[in-house]
Amino acid sequence: MNTSAMAHTRRMRAGGEVGSLTQAAARAGLTARGVIYVLVGVLALRIAFGDGSRQADRSGALAEIAQEPFGAVLLWALGIGLVGMAVWRLSEAVFGAVGPDGRKVRKRLLALVRCVFYAFVAYSVLSFATGSGTGGSSSDEQSRDVTARALGVPAGQWIVGAVAVGIVVAGVWIGVRAVRRKYHKDLRLGEMSPGLRRLVDIAGVGGGAARGLVFAAAGAFALRAAVDYRPDRAKGLDDTLRSFAETPFGPWLLVLVAAGVVLFGLFSFALARWRRV
Template identity: 75%
Template sequence: MDASVSVRNNGGAQVERAARGSVMKGAARAGFAARGVIYLLVGVLALQIAFGDGGEQADRQGALGEIAQRPFGAVVLWALGVGLAGMALWRLSEAAFGSAGSEGRTWKKRLPALARSVFYAFVAYSVLALAAGSGDGGGSSDQQSKDVTARALELPAGQWLVGLAGAGVAVAGLWIGFRAVTRSYHDKLRLGTMSRRTRRLVDVTGVGGGAARGLVFAAAGGFAIRAAVDYRPDQAKGFDDTLRSFAHTPAGPGLLAGVAAGLVLFGVFSFFMARWRKV
């Protein structure tokens, strides 16, 4: 009995060491780099919309479509898909074994890691399907939002469900922005290995990029709440429509340009995370 328990314990320890090993760390860094590429392109597309050229969708599908049209686009898509799959596996390992930091093994860290793992697994699948020629990159975020909202509103207490989901997204957006402005990401970075100039660049991209990303999520959540209150699924907006809505505020296209520049900064920040994130 003791021997079998010892074997199981040793096997579990080997699995945990593998989950924290160099291969998994490489997968995490590849995932951050892939995320950076997508946000960088989404930000560029949003800038084009702000300056009057709104032909492409400023969301993940739009970014992937831009890549697919370029020379060696399929190769880049395969690389992005593999990188995002690596991110999904790393997040899954965090959910199973805990993450870096004093609270890494608590459930309040593990459950979000599991949710992120599922999300990145879906995104990776959609990117790889597009690379293989059998998918569309996950479809338009705007149409997805409207379809999901319409189906949810048909459920019992559907308005409440959509409203609560929208409130959750809005609160998450505000939380993302707050954590960016307060630079809480410092705890996740190996700041001691950076030069002073690099730390300044990290803060410029982390604060500006995180605040812009949080604003987009908060606005999208607000639109979902409005769709629930008015019982109109067409009022729900995905990433692209949410970004375009900033151009129709009193601040005009200037606000959209600022948010778009912030998303470009977040893409660059993701590259910094790929290099200096504690994993």
């Protein structure tokens, strides 16, 4: 075998190893995300049925895990899984994602934004696991604090308003893509039976629609905070979910949304198993 052939073989082997590591990171990250969404949805269901003792957000989910046997081990596993999620998104930003349009600039920038987001989430979970950080701060406190600081800078109202509109648009985009089943192109559908595919569609459509609705509602509250110059009107995940129970539909709307959040967690598990990476 000549030198060039040997070099090509080494590059192929290295590429295969990197691909395997990226797949493992993606599947660990999607599983960790699924755990958090399932727990948040369950906590929201408890709120709907009168038990509001726990925050229905990431901090509440982490506190719930910490109370379980081997809770510290589970928290570390969750944090490491989310690090894998950030690494996967970083690889998409650097090398491109799977699919014909995976190397487009828009896709890479979106992957970079997701990488930064999941890196922050992983840091907060690992901080909570060690007890050395603010990973347990509620989403409502964080939202109000960030909004207050943003409103205090020059053109703060416009900045908060623009971000809020972006969150609303993102929520609508998430929901519409879920209802249109755009996720099909990312799944290895040929490996699923017809019955399993139907179950995945129920979780994907219902979960994605609920997630999009929550995003859009949180963005609407942030927009109201910007217009009124009232940072206390911004809401995190917990307060946003609770607000659904204050509508004319009462707690039953919260039940539906919370069930959808659980479905999105289950859909994340399906992605961990069948997503193309």
